[in-house]
Amino acid sequence: MRAPILDLLRRTRDALRTLNRNESVSVNFLDKEKTGMSPGRPRMDRSVKDHEAFGMWRDKDETADVDGFMHNLRKGRLDDK
Numbered sequence: 001m002r003a004p005i006l007d008l009l010r011r012t013r014d015a016l017r018t019l020n021r022n023e024s025v026s027v028n029f030l031d032k033e034k035t036g037m038s039p040g041r042p043r044m045d046r047s048v049k050d051h052e053a054f055g056m057w058r059d060k061d062e063t064a065d066v067d068g069f070m071h072n073l074r075k076g077r078l079d080d081k
Contacts, residue, residue, distance in 0.1 A: 001025045005034070 001018040008015055008027055015025050015037070025037045048054060063069050 002033075003027055005029050 001015065001023060003011070003015060003025060005027055008025075018025050019037060019039045022039045024039070026033050027035045027037070057063050
């Protein structure tokens, strides 16, 4: 769907219907394409905990004290504290 910017303001429902049909919408201003909208990816119904990276630092001894570990990460290079 090609839509001028004013048409997009007036006919937002049509643009959303086009996106729901998995088609893209290009927004034009003075007969030049300014931007485009494409349909989003479908959401995964998987839990974050099922991801392979979740808990990958579980067995590290240096992260047992989370506050101290984060302090060391965030401190400056020249901090002696």
